[in-house]
Amino acid sequence: MIQLVLEQALNGLQFGLMLFLLAAGLTLVFGIMDCINLAHGSLYMVGAYFVAAAAQAADSFWIGLGAGVAGAAVLGLLLELSLFRQLYKRDHLSQVLATFALILIANEAVRWIWGPAALMLNPPEALSGPVEIGGFFYPAYRLVIIAFGLAVAGLLYLLVAKSRVGMWVRAGASNREMTEALGINVQGLFTAVFVFGAALCALAGGLLGPLLAVQVGMGESVLILAFVVIIIGGIGSIRGALVGSLIVGTVDTLGRALLPTLLRALLPADAAATLGPALASILIYLLMAGILFFKPQGLFPARA
Amino acid sequence: MAFYRPATYQKPVVLALLLALLALPPALTAFGQEFYIGFATRVLIFALAASSLNLVLGFGGMFSLGHAAFFGAGAYAAAICMSSGIADALLAFPLAMAAAGLLALVVGAISLRTRGVYFIMITLAFAQMAYYLFVSARSWGGDDGLPLASRMMLGGFSLTSDSALFYATLGCLALVMVFFGRLADARFGRVIQAIRENETRMEALGYPVFRYRLICFALGGALAGLAGALLANLTGLASPNLLQWTQSGTLLVMVIIGGVGYLYGGVVGAVILLMLEESLVGVTEHWHIALGLLLLGVVLFAPKGVAALFGKRHD
Amino acid sequence: MTEALLDVRNLSRRFAAVDALQAVNFSVEAGEVHALIGPNGAGKTTFIHHVSGALQPDSGSVHFAGRDVTKLSMHQRVAVGMARSYQITNVFLGLSALDNVALAVQGRQDAGSSFRFWRPARSETAMFEEARSYLEQTGLAQRIDTIAGNLAHGEQRALELAMALATKPKMLLLDEPMAGTGPEESARMVELIEHLARHVTILLVEHDMAAVFRLADRISVLVNGRLICTGTPDDVRADPEVRRAYLGDHL
Numbered sequence: 090m091i092q093l094v095l096e097q098a099l100n101g102l103q104f105g106l107m108l109f110l111l112a113a114g115l116t117l118v119f120g121i122m123d124c125i126n127l128a129h130g131s132l133y134m135v136g137a138y139f140v141a142a143a144a145q146a147a148d149s150f151w152i153g154l155g156a157g158v159a160g161a162a163v164l165g166l167l168l169e170l171s172l173f174r175q176l177y178k179r180d181h182l183s184q185v186l187a188t189f190a191l192i193l194i195a196n197e198a199v200r201w202i203w204g205p206a207a208l209m210l211n212p213p214e215a216l217s218g219p220v221e222i223g224g225f226f227y228p229a230y231r232l233v234i235i236a237f238g239l240a241v242a243g244l245l246y247l248l249v250a251k252s253r254v255g256m257w258v259r260a261g262a263s264n265r266e267m268t269e270a271l272g273i274n275v276q277g278l279f280t281a282v283f284v285f286g287a288a289l290c291a292l293a294g295g296l297l298g299p300l301l302a303v304q305v306g307m308g309e310s311v312l313i314l315a316f317v318v319i320i321i322g323g324i325g326s327i328r329g330a331l332v333g334s335l336i337v338g339t340v341d342t343l344g345r346a347l348l349p350t351l352l353r354a355l356l357p358a359d360a361a362a363t364l365g366p367a368l369a370s371i372l373i374y375l376l377m378a379g380i381l382f383f384k385p386q387g388l389f390p391a392r393a
Numbered sequence: 394m395a396f397y398r399p400a401t402y403q404k405p406v407v408l409a410l411l412l413a414l415l416a417l418p419p420a421l422t423a424f425g426q427e428f429y430i431g432f433a434t435r436v437l438i439f440a441l442a443a444s445s446l447n448l449v450l451g452f453g454g455m456f457s458l459g460h461a462a463f464f465g466a467g468a469y470a471a472a473i474c475m476s477s478g479i480a481d482a483l484l485a486f487p488l489a490m491a492a493a494g495l496l497a498l499v500v501g502a503i504s505l506r507t508r509g510v511y512f513i514m515i516t517l518a519f520a521q522m523a524y525y526l527f528v529s530a531r532s533w534g535g536d537d538g539l540p541l542a543s544r545m546m547l548g549g550f551s552l553t554s555d556s557a558l559f560y561a562t563l564g565c566l567a568l569v570m571v572f573f574g575r576l577a578d579a580r581f582g583r584v585i586q587a588i589r590e591n592e593t594r595m596e597a598l599g600y601p602v603f604r605y606r607l608i609c610f611a612l613g614g615a616l617a618g619l620a621g622a623l624l625a626n627l628t629g630l631a632s633p634n635l636l637q638w639t640q641s642g643t644l645l646v647m648v649i650i651g652g653v654g655y656l657y658g659g660v661v662g663a664v665i666l667l668m669l670e671e672s673l674v675g676v677t678e679h680w681h682i683a684l685g686l687l688l689l690g691v692v693l694f695a696p697k698g699v700a701a702l703f704g705k706r707h708d
Numbered sequence: 709m710t711e712a713l714l715d716v717r718n719l720s721r722r723f724a725a726v727d728a729l730q731a732v733n734f735s736v737e738a739g740e741v742h743a744l745i746g747p748n749g750a751g752k753t754t755f756i757h758h759v760s761g762a763l764q765p766d767s768g769s770v771h772f773a774g775r776d777v778t779k780l781s782m783h784q785r786v787a788v789g790m791a792r793s794y795q796i797t798n799v800f801l802g803l804s805a806l807d808n809v810a811l812a813v814q815g816r817q818d819a820g821s822s823f824r825f826w827r828p829a830r831s832e833t834a835m836f837e838e839a840r841s842y843l844e845q846t847g848l849a850q851r852i853d854t855i856a857g858n859l860a861h862g863e864q865r866a867l868e869l870a871m872a873l874a875t876k877p878k879m880l881l882l883d884e885p886m887a888g889t890g891p892e893e894s895a896r897m898v899e900l901i902e903h904l905a906r907h908v909t910i911l912l913v914e915h916d917m918a919a920v921f922r923l924a925d926r927i928s929v930l931v932n933g934r935l936i937c938t939g940t941p942d943d944v945r946a947d948p949e950v951r952r953a954y955l956g957d958h959l
Contacts, residue, residue, distance in 0.1 A: 119510050123509070123510065125510050125513055125514075127642075172689070172693075175693060176692075179692070181456055181509070181513060182456065182649060182653065183692050185458065185642075185645065186645070186646060186649050186691070186692050187688070187689055187692040187693075189642045189645070189646065189688070190684075190685040190686070190687075190688035190692070191685065192642075193681045193682070193684055193685035193688070194681070194682050194686065194689075197679050197682045197685070198682060200679075201679050201682075309638065309639070310521075313521045313638065316514040316517060320511065320514055320518065324511065362531075363530070363531060363532060366529040367525075367526055367529040367530060369529075370525040370528070370529050371522045374518055374521070374522035374525075377515075381503055381506065381507065382503060382506075385506045385507050385511075386507075386511075
């Protein structure tokens, strides 16, 4: 039992860190430009396809990952310059309509190019086996994902909390007009944030590729999870995104793994069998509702 | 933006269209195109669903991206009524509306504490929660959805024939549109439109803004539930796919294309989008790309078509 | 002494490290015009927000018409008889003057529920007749059907007043009614407020000192979040602390 909990906690940590990669870019886009981007999940999907395709072509996971991330960054740059730059000034309605259109286009384009079947992405040979930690076996690849996630989270923290660019980003998130008035090039800053966010999407997509199927529509469900993360954490806050990601990741994973067992111990078998999966699948939404009820601005509101 | 006022030509146009729709089923049958009666019913159902969203979004100014949850809840409520022996739409439809409206009341009570981007994301998240709830409810068919054994009765009339269901749907839509027309001019309609323009001012005039918003939100949810119940009858299935967030997006696109805050915006948008879909599908299997590009074109090159219709929003 | 209509006791509020309001005691007697003045940044707007219910204090209380309204929200305070006008004109620009005021009448509790979904509001002649009377009182009789956005600035300010009046307040909270008006308009506004003052208690926040000293029965001076003086216009003119606050220390 302890082992199961530990293993699931690690899985939750890993899932949470990947969510963070998605939510970090998204929360800044929302926070600084007050722009709602539904197509963030599409960047994640397209990024995963880029990684899978490049890995197949180069016959190397790592080369594929690098190339895919670079490709997604370029795509993000093009999107920002051609479309998003015009969307910032517009109302939320236009933003939702435009990015919804992007999702339609992205899903169909991917289906057109790579076909409707899921792509396989194999983890690097050396990491495909399990390793023993503290008395139980855990997939080495998942540990690498955790390491990656922690490294990126640390890097982001240093970047946002300590660097000058990070200071501008935080300033932009809490008061964009003032930041602009102080002579900071918010436009250029935002292009950079958007491209960085796109690259993080592809990184998450590529890293998760070997664990999940790389397929059309993979972006949407994860997008909504990223939304939940941002709502919980507070729009525009990197710290909030990190805390929210870890909460959502662990609660969701542990809930799915342990809740049915727990309910079986408390309730009659058939009631537990119906209630367990249903409750587990909506646990994070209930959590979100609860947090909202007490803190409508999320745990770490960026705006005063 | 002023209170909604119908254009002078609206009444004759609507009456003419109503007459044409009344004649549609016999006309289609005469030409051997009965298949299209079902399609026309679908268009009317989505017109109703989109109009219910227009009430929330266009009149109430609440940017909900989770409206499909209420649409789907209505469909499930109808299917559940059917499987528990309530086969009369006169009872089942009001129950479906009550169920969807109640769900909207709960979702609204939490979501309406927030504003702007938050509200958009939260309604979306709650809709997704409802989706997962139905997917994991095994007794309601889980992934496969809950089928209806047959179509319902409406009082003494059976809705089994496509024409009967078409007329029932047309009747529902007509009633709802008449209601909307009255609502826009009634006290409640004036209040929610004014709240859309400036909620602080309304608060300062003594209006409990939250309560008005919530009732408007729940009313929109209940009417979406009616559309869902009709759709379940048409397709014979309450499917979890109805609650998917892309469905919310589709309804939103309909309202935006048709004209946010215009009485017939939802109807016009549903007709345009579904007709477009029907004709694009014939041309290419990748019609989603064409549709997406079209929507992008609307946003980028016809910004008036989107933003101006909605009026200036305050921050 | 009878109990004051508005009674603010020991109101304090901090923003981050700034004491915006420090233990402010302030009252408005029924029937008077009480003006609140003070240099820019003294905390007048913050104070008004606490009186109207837009902000909640850290400590202290607000009593109005004999009851504690500290915890009441803005719309609840309107319902007990507190109406406010805004510094920046805040009317529904797309609606006619009459519709603007009718909305205000309709929001009143004695005007009946607004959860009415069927009957056209336009058919409620009593409501619109009443709205008309407030427009007449504020000198807008000729502009009843004009879209608010097309009114001159001074007329919009008058419309704002008409809307506040339509809530049938016990007290009118006027936040810089002269702001942005030309000399002619502001003379008309002073006349209008004088006229209104015969029927309703007024709490006036204003920068235009000529207007303040002409209209006010009593004046309170707020400096750096503290109320330094309350009294008749003559008392306030003579108060050494007020002179220091406005004219500087180098006398």
